[in-house]
Amino acid sequence: MEKKAFFRLTFAAVIAGATLFALSAPSQAAETQLIWSANSPAVNQSTDALSKGQHAQAIRFAKDVLRTKTQPANHLIARQNLCLAYLAQGKADDAKSYCDAALAADARTQITEQGGRLMTAAATAEAGAATLEAAVKSNVARAQGSALAENR
Numbered sequence: 001m002e003k004k005a006f007f008r009l010t011f012a013a014v015i016a017g018a019t020l021f022a023l024s025a026p027s028q029a030a031e032t033q034l035i036w037s038a039n040s041p042a043v044n045q046s047t048d049a050l051s052k053g054q055h056a057q058a059i060r061f062a063k064d065v066l067r068t069k070t071q072p073a074n075h076l077i078a079r080q081n082l083c084l085a086y087l088a089q090g091k092a093d094d095a096k097s098y099c100d101a102a103l104a105a106d107a108r109t110q111i112t113e114q115g116g117r118l119m120t121a122a123a124t125a126e127a128g129a130a131t132l133e134a135a136v137k138s139n140v141a142r143a144q145g146s147a148l149a150e151n152r
Contacts, residue, residue: 032084032139035111035118035132040065040074046081055085073109073120073132076102080136087143102140111135 034051037043046061058081065078079102086095109132111118118135 032142033118033135035077035080035120035135035139037074037077038120040070040077042068043070043074043077043081046078050081050085053088055089058082058085072105076105076132076136077120079105080139083140084143099140099144102136105133105136108133 034047036047042061042065046058046065049055049057049061062078062081062085065074066082079098083095083099083102086092086098109120111120111132113119120132
């Protein structure tokens with residue numbers, strides 16, 4: 001009888017620990033809908049690194065995008081990725097200019113969902129269609145709100 005009680009107590013402790021861990025894990029990645037480019041491998045490398053939590057690589061790839069001549073939509077995604085990566089590293093001062101630039105952008109590029117990912121489309125968004133601007137602003141606002149909450 002003593003072994004059964006010990007086993008039950010141990011099992012309950014493991015379940016309680018797993019539940020506590022799951023509830024305390026950061027949920028920012030689940031809330032953020034990362035955006036992929038239809039025509040820029042460098043943007044997609046940055047987004048992929050960001051999705052894997054490889055923030056230094058995401059920053060490096062995004063800065064490479066900003067040094068190239070490409071579509072404004074790709075620059076906007078790169079600025080968003082820089083904002084998110086720096087905030088994830090706890091570097092709010094470094095993130096600020098990129099977050100501000102991403103929030104001030106006026107990108108009427110349409111985005112679509114393809115294979116569970118948000119992807120830029122070649123067309124300009126029509127009324128009521130999802131836009132890159134709206135997705136970026138939503139992601140940046142969530143990330144900045146999470147960073148502020150964590151610093152309190």
